Amino acid sequence: MKWGNWLVGGCCTIFVLVIVTPTGVYEGISKLSAGKDAAAWVQAVGSIIAILAAVAVAAYQNHHENKRRSREINTAMYIRMQAAMWASDMAVAAIASVPGALQNDEQLPALAEFGFPQHTFDDAAATIDRLPLHEYESAEVAVALSLLRTLIRGSQERAKILVELLRNGNSITEIMWEDLEERIEDALKHRDLIHAIGTPTA
Incomplete structure (x- = not known):
């Protein structure tokens, strides 16, 4: 699963660098993390990370399946x-x-x-x-x-x-x-x- 772990980490890093940091979302999350909407924000971020992880796992499985088919061929x-x-x-x-x-x-x-x-x-x-x-x-x-x-x-x-x-x-x-x-x-x-x-x- 090393390949899949690297992909998950890469997706999360891209998410932080491309979306969170430039748009100021990180600062907003910091302010809201102590407020009444903290739980909702945690759930939203967790959902995004879960989606990225699912995409990474699917990509890894597809890569592994293609290698298996290539060996069979x-x-x-x-x-x-x-x-x-x-x-x-x-x-x-x-x-x-x-x-x-x-x-x-x-x-x-x-x-x-x-x-x-x-x-x-x-x-x-x-x-x-x-x-x-x-x-x-x-x-x-x-x-x-x-x-x-x-x-x-x-x-x-x-x-x-x-x-x-x-x-x-x-x-x-x-x-x-x-x-x-x-x-x-x-x-x-x-x-x-x-x-x-x-x-x-x-």
């Missing part, structure tokens, strides 16, 4: 950004898993027989879907997350096509590899943007 913003960074990491991992798996000779037989694991893409896309994109303070973050989701689903479809090529005994062309690399580069660009915005600066 900052906490919510931090949690949302942490979730966005985690989702962007998952997106990059899912997209980068396609060329990694296709270049792994030990995984090729399983991919050709069972197809590419879909849960890798589904989990990454679902993580972004759960985020309240409209609540992000930065439109850049919301857009980057939306683009990452599009890249996830596009890479998922591309993986199906490439696995089907392998099943049919065809090879993956250089253009197809370049397409996969471009998808990874785009995903990394969006992820880095999200991390740059979400990482506090010193």
Whole structure:
């Protein structure tokens, strides 16, 4: 309550300096304090002081409430950004898993027989879907997350096509590899943007 006490004291001081002293009220109060209207004057002054105190308390409570709301907003913003960074990491991992798996000779037989694991893409896309994109303070973050989701689903479809090529005994062309690399580069660009915005600066 130190802040509130200072405010009350300040209000009383301003009342004395601005109203009581210049207008001669103080002198009048001194004369009346010994008269028959002394009780009324005491009550009037007490009422004024009570009003000033009430204003000061209300101001303090409003100040305290604003600080509390500010802390809650900052906490919510931090949690949302942490979730966005985690989702962007998952997106990059899912997209980068396609060329990694296709270049792994030990995984090729399983991919050709069972197809590419879909849960890798589904989990990454679902993580972004759960985020309240409209609540992000930065439109850049919301857009980057939306683009990452599009890249996830596009890479998922591309993986199906490439696995089907392998099943049919065809090879993956250089253009197809370049397409996969471009998808990874785009995903990394969006992820880095999200991390740059979400990482506090010193």
